[in-house]
Amino acid sequence: MAVRTERLQDVDAPSRPMRADALRNHQKILAAAEEIFALDGVAVPIDIVAERAGVGVGTLYRHFPTKESLYEAIVTTRIAGLLGQADEFIDDSASDPGAALAAFLREFARQASEKQDLFEALEQTGVDIKSRFSERIEELVEKIDVLRRRAAHAGAIRRDVETSDIMNLISGTCHAAGHSGVDEAGFQRLVGIVLSGLQPAK
Amino acid sequence: MAVRTERLQDVDAPSRPMRADALRNHQKILAAAEEIFALDGVAVPIDIVAERAGVGVGTLYRHFPTKESLYEAIVTTRIAGLLGQADEFIDDSASDPGAALAAFLREFARQASEKQDLFEALEQTGVDIKSRFSERIEELVEKIDVLRRRAAHAGAIRRDVETSDIMNLISGTCHAAGHSGVDEAGFQRLVGIVLSGLQPAK
């Protein structure tokens, strides 16, 4: 779940602590959005989210001025989680680079496949710069790039693939898998194919 | 281009041949839609298509009772083209099965990547059955399945991949490539990765 609660009023505005009910609603909204966006994607009407949170739309808009801002809050949290996991793989210098990359990508794909919102965000990588979490995605790309370079250096994957290729393959696969309703097993098979495609030609 | 012109009135309705201007408009609409859908995808407002065709919306709706019906007409034509090409690869018993599959998939992917509408249609494979061209896609899957089986039998690709896997990988890749604006070269690289991922483990 991992929800941000602190600092809900603007910086340097020591006015007053947020009212108790307001805080409660804020979290209810985040929780509801997390659940519903994951299941149905961002296309879900905002009213549904409000209803699920047991709150009026007006209240929802008081906390998040825009549907996109709510979406952004959720996705940013999700990506933050991935960033943490990426770091673990990067720091674990024990395992071999090829395995580290593969393991991370599998995890990455697994999450993207079960959180509609996440992959909907990913598949926009490089499109409209307007979305504010694009810099989070940049960070993610950086980290994957580290793993990719190491794997390439170790000869575990081709040298001519770029990190953006990897992103495209994974997010594309997630997309297709999501839309045609394959099960977890089938999904991992797809990722497996992509991973073996990344290996150097024999 | 390849546009259907015949039989625009219902079957067994020998009433009268279509008026000349009507026929002309019909084709202008199809041509405009083909161009615009390919470029901008199905999401483009219907008014734009009408404008591009130099026709009022009313006229457009006289020829195609629904936006979806227009879309369907375009996509059906596109898929028909692919079916033809698939047959060529199937009939050409000279070339080796692995190469035939790869060549067809490359061509398939190339077309999907340059026709937004096509891949938007493909990525719905298996979702809503309502779209009437779903049976065309079935046909396509059948043909790809022939190529796949032969390639598998010849040992050119793994035996554990299903045709739906291939469809998912290709259409997913098209999707991602389309959304992140890679060039033709980058795109073929992605397809290449997928293709080599399909090969048996060394």
Next chain:
DNA sequence: ATATTTCCGGAACCTAGGTTCCGTTTAGTA
């Protein structure tokens, strides 16, 4: 307990895009 201030809820508003309607135009025909 009362005043003050924040917050709540949901009706109302606005926009975009698909679809329909109908007065006008034009092709086909005698």
Next chain:
DNA sequence: TACTAAACGGAACCTAGGTTCCGGAAATAT
């Protein structure tokens, strides 16, 4: 050329979904 039926065009309509507004509740401060 005049008549009729088919086709045209685009204003108007309808719906869905995001966003705003404001009178009424509810917390917190005094």
